[in-house]
Every structure is written in C-alpha cells, then in structure tokens.
Amino acid sequence: MVKNLIDKLHQEKHLSKEEWVTVLDNYTDDDRKYAEQIAREITVSKFGKKIYFRGIIEFSNICKNDCLYCGIRKSNRCVSRYRLSKKEIIDCAEDAHKHGFRTFVLQSGEDGHFSDEVLCDIVKSLKERLPDCAVTLSVGERSRESYKRLYQAGADRYLLRHEAACERLYGEIHPSEMIHSERILCLKNLREIGFQTGCGFMVGVPHQTNEDIADDMVFMQDFKPQMVGLGPFIPHKDTPFGAYPAGSVNLTLMLISLTRIMLPNALMPATTALGTAKGDGRQLGVLAGCNVVMPNLSPESVRKKYMLYDNKIGTEFDAEAGIKMLSGQMEEIGYEVVCTRGDYTEN
Numbered sequence: 001m002v003k004n005l006i007d008k009l010h011q012e013k014h015l016s017k018e019e020w021v022t023v024l025d026n027y028t029d030d031d032r033k034y035a036e037q038i039a040r041e042i043t044v045s046k047f048g049k050k051i052y053f054r055g056i057i058e059f060s061n062i063c064k065n066d067c068l069y070c071g072i073r074k075s076n077r078c079v080s081r082y083r084l085s086k087k088e089i090i091d092c093a094e095d096a097h098k099h100g101f102r103t104f105v106l107q108s109g110e111d112g113h114f115s116d117e118v119l120c121d122i123v124k125s126l127k128e129r130l131p132d133c134a135v136t137l138s139v140g141e142r143s144r145e146s147y148k149r150l151y152q153a154g155a156d157r158y159l160l161r162h163e164a165a166c167e168r169l170y171g172e173i174h175p176s177e178m179i180h181s182e183r184i185l186c187l188k189n190l191r192e193i194g195f196q197t198g199c200g201f202m203v204g205v206p207h208q209t210n211e212d213i214a215d216d217m218v219f220m221q222d223f224k225p226q227m228v229g230l231g232p233f234i235p236h237k238d239t240p241f242g243a244y245p246a247g248s249v250n251l252t253l254m255l256i257s258l259t260r261i262m263l264p265n266a267l268m269p270a271t272t273a274l275g276t277a278k279g280d281g282r283q284l285g286v287l288a289g290c291n292v293v294m295p296n297l298s299p300e301s302v303r304k305k306y307m308l309y310d311n312k313i314g315t316e317f318d319a320e321a322g323i324k325m326l327s328g329q330m331e332e333i334g335y336e337v338v339c340t341r342g343d344y345t346e347n
C-alpha cells in the first residue's frame, strides 16, 4: 500500500493529505528503503555524485524571539550573546573564498541591530568584493519592503523554515506574538520578490503528529520551494522543550527521500542537526536524497555561542578542520564536494 503511494508521488508529484497520513502511519523500514532508492536515483540523475558546499556564517545570536525549541531564544539567560562586525563577516567570507567557496549563508537570530541599512550595506560589500558568489540570508521575518531592499542589495537566496504548516502546532512551539500567517506571508513575499526561497521544518518537534507532517508535505508540494531544510528536533537543556526526546533520524531520512521524490530539483542540505543526532547522519542524508552540506565558517571564538540545541557538532574545531572532515565524509560514500554557486534550475 505504501509502495503504491510512493510510486504515485513519483509519477504525479502530489498526494492528498489523507494519502500522506497513510504513508506516515504505515511505512515500514522496507518502504523507507524503497523511497530512498528512488530518491537517490533522482538525485544522482539530476546532480551527479556532487554535493554543493555552502559556507554558513552565524553572525549574531541576539534574538528578539522566544521560540520554545531554540537555544538562543530571548529568555535564555545562560547564553553569552555576540554579534560579528561587518569586517569580521567579510573577513570570514573572503577567507573561505580563498578555499574555493562560492556560496555564503548569513544566519542570525532576529537581531534589531541589523536594520535594512546595516544589513544591505554588508550584503552590498560582500557582493562587490566577491562578485562570483551567491549570498543567502537566513535572518528571520522582515517586512516585504525590507526583503525587497535586501534583494536589491544583491542577496540571491533566503532560508526561512516555515517550522509548521499546521497553525495549531505552530502556536504550540512559538510564543503568542509569533503569527503563523505572517511567517507564511514572508515566504510568499520572498518568492515573489525573486529570491530562491527555502522553507522546512524540524522532525519530531514536541506536539508534532503525523497529520501535522502531512500538512507540511502538502504545503511544500504546493509552495514548491527551491530549497528545503529538514532536520530532527534536538532538545536544548535551557529551553521549555529541554526534557523532550530528539526527533527520529529514520523518520527524517524517510521525509528527505519523499521530499526529493516530490521536488526533484530542490536543493536540500544534509543538516547539522542530522549530523548531531547521528555520527554518520549527514552521509545518510546524502544517500537519502540531500545534495548540499553547509560547513560552519563562523570564527571559532563564537561557535559555542550559537547553540540552537545541545551538543551541536562542529563547535570544537575551526572552519578548515570542519571542511576537511565533511569532504572526507562525502568521499567515503563516493560523493565529491563542489564549491560552485549551485543555483536552482528547473531541469
């Protein structure tokens, strides 16, 4: 029954919510391997055995939001807060450029210091100095006008996980000031403005049901994002969700494969959370359909401070060691990392 639905998804790129629930409620390990097989064939036929490298720079852990799952939420008093200067961000990127990187992801909490003026200036300078690079932003919810300015300043892509397509679940994992419809509107605005846009969610976040995940899959099959970030939820001890269990690695892998089958051209990172939940998680992610990895380029001095969840990997060593480790892991499974821009294409 599940295999038939996987075949239907493969052919039609679409399942009803009820069909998604059927898959999620009933799939066996054998069905997961079946989905993985199809997803891997699609990925290899589209991208070869190439994995795109994106360097991530976590430039501020200051955040006005209080997401219940997140280690750098506003109410977490145990966090030592930092903000990189424009020079530090640019130095980081220029350094990585010398190592071949052509895509940078600038991620932060929702830090009010980074007004449109300040952030556009950073984006512009980056694009002027490194014109052959793509700049991806992941800085949360902003106005349509603000997104437009950032796009005009030269930003190419934007990652904003929708976190939950189901309004009830969204409400259970966010404070009441955060409004589900506003997050979805942000995604639509980003898309319309011209950004290559990424959404995504955590697998196994507290209170999430299979119906909720079905809503996420339906949302993504309609929205057709160019990028999708999926990772297991991992608890952070100083958050309200600190005592909940981590999300399942196998379910995350199944959802990666199904997303690949549904969105064959999508750029999908094997996330740091997946690598944190299981030592070979990112390798398994690639074998399940991911085609991107995102080594951390943040200066060593701040890495431990951008702790979204406990035991986040990659905080123990510097950028170069991280890059080496990841390339080695990819080579081990027969894949080659490439540093080209790796833009989204339709074919």
Ligand code: SAH
Pocket (backbone or CB within 6 Å): 069, 070, 071, 107, 108, 109, 110, 138, 139, 140, 141, 159, 160, 161, 163, 201, 202, 231, 232, 233, 234, 235, 236, 273, 308, 309
């Ligand atoms: N402020 C930005 C960046 C958020 S951090 C924004 O709002 O988009 C990037 C992603 O990390 C989040 O979207 C969330 O899905 C994920 N994340 C946060 N806490 C996590 C946790 N405890 N476990 C796993 N992933 C987490």
